Amino acid sequence: MIVLKISNASEVVASKVGRFLELLTPDSVDHAAVEDQVIKKLVENLAAEGLKGEIASINGLDINGDELLIAEGLKVRRHSSF
Template sequence: MIVLKITNASEVMASKLGKFLESLTPDALDQSTIEDIILKKLVENLQAEGLKGEVASVRGLEMEEKELVMHDGLRVRRHHTF
């Protein structure tokens, strides 16, 4: 299993949209948008390599140093089978 944590979603959105528009969007929306883009590209690349599997965006799971922490309300936000 691979866990990927995006830590600069707001900065990426600001570079794409501009600082003013980014300041109008909540950080959670920035994170979700970046996760959706990454999932789409990841699935495309893995399929191109002939790999099969599943990938998901999960809310309520945090990576803190070397530990995975589960919070109440853990749920799959988006799921793709490839």
């Protein structure tokens, strides 16, 4: 299993739409939008390589150093198969 944590979603959104519009959107929207694009590109690239599997965006899961933290209310936000 591979876990990917995106830590600069707000900066990526700001660089794409501008700092002013980024300030108007909540961080949770920024993270969801960036995660959705990453998942889309990963699915495309992994499928093109002939790999099969699943990928998910999960709320309530975090990485802190070598620890995996699970919060109450763990929820799969988006799931895709490839």
